Amino acid sequence: MASLQWLKECSKPTLLVVTIFLAVVLKFLMQEKLKRRKLNLPPGPAKLPIIGNLHQLGNMPHISLRELAKKYEEYKEKFAYSSCSVPSVSTGYNFVREEEVARLIRRIAESYPGTTNLSKMIGLYANDVLCRVALGTDFSGGGEYDRHGFQKMLDDYQALLGGFSLGDYFPSMEFVHSLTGMKSKLRYTFRRFDQFFDEVITEHRNSKGKQEEKKDLVDILLDIQKDGSSEIPLTMDNIKAVILDMFAAGTDTTFIILDWAMTELIMNPNAMEKAQDEVRGVVGDRKVVQESDLPRLNYMKAVIKEIFRLHPPSPVLLPRESLEDVIIDGYNIPAKTRIYVNVWGMGRDPELWENPETFEPERFIGSGIDFKGQDFELIPFGAGRRSCPAITFGTAAIEIALAQLLHSFDWKLPPGLEAMDVDNTEAFGISMHRTVPLHVVAKPHFD
Template sequence: MALHILFAWLALFLPLLLFLFSVKNSNNKKKNFPPGPPPLPIIGNLHQLGHLPHQSLWKLSRRYGPVMLIRLGGVPAIVASSPEAAREVLKTHDLDCCSRPRLVTTGRLTYDSLDVAFVEYGNYWRELKKLYVLELFSAKRVHSFRYIREEEVGSMIESIAKSAESGTLINLSQKFVALTANFTCRVAFGKALRWAEFEDGRFMHLTHEALAMLGSFSASDYFPRFGWIVDRFTGLHSRLEKSFHNLDDLYQKVIEEHRNANKSNEGKEDIIDLLLKMEKDQTEFAGLRLKEENIKAILMDIFLGGMDTAAIMLDWTMAELVRNPRAMRKAQEEIRSCVGNKKWVVEDDLSKLKYLNLVLKEVMRLHPPSVLLLPRETMDHFKLYGYDVDPKSRVLVNVWGIGRDPGLWERPEEFMPERFEESPIDYKGNYFELLPFGAGRRRCPGMSFAMATVELTLANVLHSFDWKLPEGMTERDVSIEEGAGIAVFKKVPLTLLPVKVSHEANA
């Protein structure tokens, strides 16, 4: 709808825009740009992105090559669709293109890009990244949240067990979203969504609305001179402002509660406690002095990134296992053999679950949490595969496309965890065939935070239950259709019947 309205507005500005386009085009004729689909005047290749841009870009790259130039309105964008191209972008030329473009929705929701994910490259980003890596998501900090993970997973398992006793189908997708939301809230706020302020579902609604805004089309991002008019006409501007102020009010309330609380148990310190302590002490952590807006921007990062990543991975993993019963049985046999007749899988058990690790790698190949890595922006001119790349160009890495390249993977559309059995490939940014969390300077700093939740949850879900499809369904009926958005969920929620497996509880 927004694109249709945009095209109507473009007609009003057409003469001026055609003139500017022709001037810019003549200046670029001497450069050797990457190949790509011919752009239309003004809109470039926006009309070719479709409902699922990562799939559309992958199809185009099959024709134009692993390094491709497209034009998003007035913005040039380089698309990397092979491990070699990704390596060039994320390693060889990491410093040349490690900034972020200033986008309307991300800028507003993160307090003018005061977070680590969307801020431009510079001193502020460097110091903030250190805060994330050395404090917020350090190995010690992630380990300290172990008791929260185990409590929340245990609570979810008990809830599923009640449905199993009554023979009731459950929406497993919804269970995973609730689990990750509760865990993230306890880590950040010290309170789960069961807290009275959240019982009416308000926080979940606000978070989902903010995520929808991040995936929305903003004309201002592609047509800086007049896009703001389109954004106001389509209602995006007012919707964005409402989303921002609603979340800001909620964060303000939680911060004030923490300021006024007398907290004596340092072992139960949550993320807001840590950040407020730094603010109160006027601590300069690696040169960064935190203020209230910084704290809110960090919270926005944690919620908009942390909640979705784990829930998406769990949802896709169970969907693929249900569609592939042999892999499901193999994973369950490994877990139950390792854990024995203990009631729960605990974090100490996870390192022994080799096949489960293969399953997760295969899921991240087929269904990476970020199908397109967050867009980078080039800071200087450089050569990529002999092609010119100008400053202020967007750079997109199609992780989804790399994971389905038949030149890299045998039968790429099939779910085969065993393909990683003798492979050193990991998902931590060291191998460019598998980049679910990115690589280089802008790699996701919350990777270990998300994966700790995914591994523990999945192991317990497979240990405690067998899973049956609704009556009349077969494995091939389980949908793997993707939904649209910045984070690609399953379009159709996963509904299954849990069957409780008896385990004798012992030490």
Template sequence: MGLYYYIHVDMGASSFFLQSNYIFLAFLAPILLLLLLLLIKQRDKLVQSKKLPPGPSKLPLIGNLHQLRDLPHRSIQRLSDEHGPLMFLQLGSIPTLVISSADMAREIYKTHGLVFSGRPALYAAKKLSYNLSALTFAPYGEYWREVRKIVILELLSAKRVQSFQAVRDEEVALMLDSIARSSGPPVNLSELILVLTNNIVCRVTFGKKQDGGEDKSRSRFHEILHETQDLLGGFCIADFFPWMGWFNKFNGLETRLEKNFGELDEFIDKVIEEHPDPRRPEPEHEDLVDVLLGVQKDSNQSIALSNDQIKGVLTDLFIAGTDTSSATIVWIMAELIRNPSVMQRAQAEVREAIKGKERVKEGHLPKLTYLKSVVKDGLRLHPPAPLLVPKETLENCTIEGYNIPAKTRVFVNAKSIGTDPKYWKNQNEFQPERFLDSSVDFRGQHFQLLPFGAGRRGCPGMNFAILVIELAIANLLHRFDWELPPGIRRQDLDMQEAFGLTMHKKVPLCLIPNPVWLYKKKKNYGTKLEVTCLYYSNPAYM
């Protein structure tokens, strides 16, 4: 009885306490709401007093995140059309600047190049780049400067890129033979070109293709790489609310990240173990792992690379080198099939330049002026990373009278810049002729065309990528005439973009290849010399 009474009285007191709290909270809520509104208003006044660039209105807490409903570069382009080429957004708790004109790009790359040389420490990138050891994601500083020097002078110099000519030639030949042997039309060009770029980068970086001669092994490597790219390009709440990194333990992202990193790390460890000899081979037989291990042992280097830093650089090379090149080739082939007169002109140039030869070699590329214009206009319309790699300001600066705070994240919308009507007539049309009498190039000196960025953080692998792109497209045009599958009209070809770190075509490009030559015939002139002749199905090329 006493116990029951105690419980009853205690519960009654608790009930009274709760009721009192409810009354208090009901009284307090409007006051708190009023204070919140006053704080928001005061904050907006403070923002205005700082003269930040113009931008859309923000919601509490999430800022402008709700306005990125579509693909980020398209949503940002729509907002920029309304608020101007220098636009301020608040993405979660991250102040963000968007550059979407050549004039503004020139301002940040030339006038304020150093200030805009930082990189934000993104959640997935930090893990997958071995704590930001990769050149792409490394913060600006001494380590970044030394690794950039190693990459430019040792890994991607003109001489080094040229040394891998045989690799590119062999892999392109294998792709062409694979298309010729295909069991029936159409062929999935998106898949074949991704395999091509993967194989080239693997051979250049690791010394061999990572397939062991078995499609299953090759498929597994591609799966790891694809997952890595998905993680780097996907949405992560901690990138907009850094204090919410704990949430990734519950939404599955942390598990995916750890699994992918473990597989990636195991793969690279295995590759490094296959290069045990401390003596570097002759330069013509070196792969990039050999070069990096040699640099690690070089006492004259300014920094001593750790194994994890070598892994970070290697990861950077094959992540950046495969997806971007393959996406660009696919987009250009899609534009060519939609514009038959452009394709015919490009094919005529290629076939005339190497008349009677089975394949286009790299020595032929300088002669292919129109093909180079095709590639330029493809990169203008379809930059592989439309927002480039995000930057971060290192200190406060002023642009056009607006204050840009330190630690502001910066997106350069290369897609908007490449389709700006101020610089481009018929800006949304694929018209390679626009470049025939123009000096505009994509190497970072002309700010109306920035598919590879510019300045200190411009892409160091640009020359390697362009060689692969031009060589692959030239050979595809030389060896085959291309058609769409039955029932698909050129104007109906799906050109939607897929979400990701690299902007791929959402629907794979499947085309019908028609060989332009009928057969090869070997003529023997009574000696050991045999001459191989090419017989074209089209007499114009005989």
């Protein structure tokens, strides 16, 4: 009897907690029901109290969002805006691209007849181009790249930006970041970048007499700060933020598209043959591809479009927030609604594309669809006034490098490796990298 009485007493708090929990859930569900009656909200999955739909995102949100979208076909994306604060960089800095492409080709050629880590080579190229245009510094050539741990800083920064942040969804729970160590990691990473940029800016201030055509992004920003020509005063923190954004967005786009372009072409020999025949037919016996050759490379441009469709660098564009209540297609979109555009899902939508999971550059031959923001089925850089302004810079760096890679080498996988064996697993983040580098055999086409 004593034990039974003890059990009854212990169960009272438990029953109380359960009762309160059920009451909260019921109240939440009733409020949601009333809210939906009052507002004609777009159809979507039922939400849980407090956490809403976060439990349905999983480790690969772009895939989860596509699966949810399939269940709610009635609601389609009618508009798309992205945020990309990378500044426009002069495309007249052609000699940098040409020199870095030449260095990329030399690095790859040195590995033959062995295998080469093509992903690493492409990554060095993307970073070198941006370092020279933005900072005027040749990091990988002069050893500065390793001394500063530059790639590690970028990797850490990308991981922190792309990771799940509880405080973004629940501001009241920001303290959790201190417990998980995220806040200390952020401070450490930004402190390293801050020290690095201080060195770079000091070097630029001490350099005198640089020719106008040789000025890099830091020179230009310091000139703007000095003469006060900007409508809004440019602080040193503003300059550092612009440079950091440049690296965060500028290097990844070039790297990811080139890495996936070579991967898909090597896995699809017919497409590789078409692309190489076109480039070699245009360039002829010349060993070096010139920028004037690029407008004639229609199939190669179709390959790049297909890569942007299948493997957009940012699978889900940076979020936007509605400033006021709006109505779209009869649905109420409340103010402060956070909007995510799943460009990865749009690129694989069977209603927009035939055979959406298949690599077919031919779909863009004779098509007017481009990725510049005017065709909403293909918007890897976003669209509208807040689309990424670095499209021209990124595209130029991609096209000249891909054309030269196709022209200079005959490509194949390492002995014993078939296309089906290539590991194409991707890691989700603010940008989406392949988790396993691409190793290939690159036989020089010219003796």
